[in-house]
Amino acid sequence: MPNIILIGINHKTAPVALREKLSFSEEETLAALEILKQHPGIKEILIFSTCNRTEILYVATRSGTVDALITFLSGCKQVSPSEFVPALYILRKDEAIRHLFRVASSLDSMMVGEPQILGQIKQAYRMAVKAGTSRVLLNRMMHKSFSVAKKVRKETGIGDNAVSISYAAIELANKIFSDLSTKTVMLLGAGEMAELAVDHLISHDVKQIRVSNRTFENAVSLAERFNGQALGFEERVDALTDVDIIISSTGAAEYVITADQVRKAMKKRKYRTLFFIDIAVPRDIDPKINELSNVYVYDIDDLKTVVSSNIQQREQETVKAERFVSEAVIKFRQWLDNLAIVPTIKALNDKMTAIVDMECDKTLSSHLSHLPEPDKDALRRMTQAIASRVMHDPIMFLKHTGGHRDDSLYLNVARQLFNLDMLENQ
Numbered sequence: 001m002p003n004i005i006l007i008g009i010n011h012k013t014a015p016v017a018l019r020e021k022l023s024f025s026e027e028e029t030l031a032a033l034e035i036l037k038q039h040p041g042i043k044e045i046l047i048f049s050t051c052n053r054t055e056i057l058y059v060a061t062r063s064g065t066v067d068a069l070i071t072f073l074s075g076c077k078q079v080s081p082s083e084f085v086p087a088l089y090i091l092r093k094d095e096a097i098r099h100l101f102r103v104a105s106s107l108d109s110m111m112v113g114e115p116q117i118l119g120q121i122k123q124a125y126r127m128a129v130k131a132g133t134s135r136v137l138l139n140r141m142m143h144k145s146f147s148v149a150k151k152v153r154k155e156t157g158i159g160d161n162a163v164s165i166s167y168a169a170i171e172l173a174n175k176i177f178s179d180l181s182t183k184t185v186m187l188l189g190a191g192e193m194a195e196l197a198v199d200h201l202i203s204h205d206v207k208q209i210r211v212s213n214r215t216f217e218n219a220v221s222l223a224e225r226f227n228g229q230a231l232g233f234e235e236r237v238d239a240l241t242d243v244d245i246i247i248s249s250t251g252a253a254e255y256v257i258t259a260d261q262v263r264k265a266m267k268k269r270k271y272r273t274l275f276f277i278d279i280a281v282p283r284d285i286d287p288k289i290n291e292l293s294n295v296y297v298y299d300i301d302d303l304k305t306v307v308s309s310n311i312q313q314r315e316q317e318t319v320k321a322e323r324f325v326s327e328a329v330i331k332f333r334q335w336l337d338n339l340a341i342v343p344t345i346k347a348l349n350d351k352m353t354a355i356v357d358m359e360c361d362k363t364l365s366s367h368l369s370h371l372p373e374p375d376k377d378a379l380r381r382m383t384q385a386i387a388s389r390v391m392h393d394p395i396m397f398l399k400h401t402g403g404h405r406d407d408s409l410y411l412n413v414a415r416q417l418f419n420l421d422m423l424e425n426q
Contacts, residue, residue, distance in 0.1 A: 002059055002137055002336060002340075003060040003092070003093070004059055004060075004092065004093055004096045004097060004141070005060050005065065005066065005092050005096055006056070006057045006058075006090075006091045006095075006099055006100065007055070007056050007066060007069060007070075007089070007090050007091075008048075008053055008054055008055030008088070008089060009053065009055075009084060009087045009088055009089070010052055010054075010055070010108070011052040011053065011110050013087040013088070013089060014084070014087035018083065019051070019052065019053070019054065021079050021083075022049075022054045022073060022077050022079065022084060023049050023050075023051070023054055024047055024054060025049075026123075028076075029049060029124070030127055030130065030131055032072075032076060033045060033046075033047060033128060033131035034131060035072070036069075036072065036133070037132065039068060040061075040062070041060055041061055041063075041064060041065045041068065042059070042065055043058075043059040043060070043061050043135070043137075044058060044059040044128075044134055044135050044137055044138045045057070045058035045059070045128070045133045045134075045138075046058070046124055046128040046134055046138055046142070047124065047127075047128070048121060048124040049124070050117070050120050052109070052110055055103075056069055057100060057138070059138065066090055070085060070088070094329055094333060097141065097332055097333070098325060098326075098329045100142075100145050101144070101145050101148050101149075101325045101329060102322075102325055103117065103121065103145075104117065104118055104145035104146065105118075105145075105148055105153075105158075105321055105324070105325060106118070106149070106152075106158065106159070107152075107158075107321055107322065107325065112158065112314060112318060113158040113159040113314055114159070115153070115159055118146070118149045118153075121142075121145065121146075125138075125142045136339075137336075140332070140335065141332065144328060144332050147328075148324055148325060148328040152324050152325070155320070155324070156318075156320045156321045156324075157314070157317045158314055158317040158318060158321050167196075167197075168303045168310070169200075169279070169298065169303055170197055170201055170204065172275075172277075172298060172303075173201075173245055173277070174204060176273065176275055176296060177244065177245075177275070180201065180204040180206045180207075181205040181206065181207060183206055183207055183244040184206075184207055184208040184209075184243045185201055185206055185208070185209050185244070185245045185246075185247060186209075186210045186211075186240075186243040186245070186247070187209065187210065187211045187212070187247050187248075188212050188236060188248040188249070188250055188257075188284060189213060189248060189251065189284070195222070197247050197277065198226055198247065202226065206245075208228065208229070209223070209227075209228035210223070210229045210230075210231050210239060210243065211223040211226075211228055211229070211230050211231065212230075212231040212232070212233050212235060212236045213230075213233060213250075214233045214250070216230065216232055216233075219231065219232075219233075236256065236257070237257070237261050237265070240261065240262060240269075240274070241265050241268045241269050242269065243274075244272075244274065245276075245277065246274075246275070246276045246285075247277045247279065248276065248277070248278050248279065248284035249280045249284070250280055250284050251280055252284060253282065255283070255284060255285065255286040256285075257276070257284065257285050257286060257289070258286045258289075259286045259288040259289045259291070262274065262286075262289045263292060266292060266293075266294070266295065271293060272294070273295075273296070274294065274295045274296070275296045276289065276295070276296065276297040276298065277298055277303075278297060278298065278299040279299075279300050279303075285297050285299070287299070337411075341398050341399065341411065344411055344414055344415060344420065345395050345399070347415075348391060348394065348414070348418060349391065349395075351418060351420065352391055353384070353387065356383045356386075356387045357380075359383075360380055360383045364376050364379065364380075394414065397410070398410065398411065398414060
């Protein structure tokens, strides 16, 4: 089996301060690939770098490449090996293949099931192709990772359920309104979770975002980030008339929206659906609002319950996803084994043909030189047929691999038994 190796750090082994030091931009990745493809011990190589991980996947043709890459990372990023080597994981062969498939399927992500990771891996692959560092093995491995990720996404519910407070809030909004692209959102306050919720809203193509904050300057700054509209905090109640979703995280000591205010606003808006997401502690939104017709209020406890339930469901789906990954690893290993079988069979045939041709020609030129040419051709065909018959069973044995046996062991024995490696080195 080819020596496939993966080295890297991720959110499980290194803090963000260290991950930042070893991260690669697209330009840096291409430059690094240009340098590393010159290394005599590296046949193919790919660099994958996101905020949560930096990994190098490659095919080695000799020993010592891991140390060489550690030295390269240290020099390239101006980080002492002693600082990052303790956080480094080194995976080989099946372990490296399994890790790639799990990463592509979002089983190794900080938030299991998140969809962005596959696109990031595809981009890393495109850069390796552009640099000419991905060939037969990595091409096949990367495409297999894409297919297993697609299968996991399609045949499990691993990405169906929200597992963050902000994402859960937007999923609820999306279920209530069906289409958020026609809806207007008002953000009360500037809490981190509220901002994250707005990020998710933007991904759903929400129509418009308004920001209302006690400090108007902060409202303007935040609105500019989302290409939205800033409102004075005293305008928040009037805005209830024409917004559809309110995300609140002011941290105020008392309710910033009361039931009476919403009751009046609902009459003006002709009772169109109004949705509140209250992420503040203590709460910003009067829970009595939930009693009003066509008004929905979810506070952080409601969302935590949704998230907790979704995490349990996602864990159940992860078991199925891991099985898909294991199946993909087995199939890819079988492909690799078959890839190794082909040159071994060719080498066997070439060696036997060379021996038969040499001995036949020697005999024909000395003891049987008097024979007419048609008889000589007949003898050549006969000796080749004998050689083919002799090699038939060993070749069929190598071809018909079984899941219960170690095919690499038999390949190595065959190459040693027939001295094929010596032949190739001559």
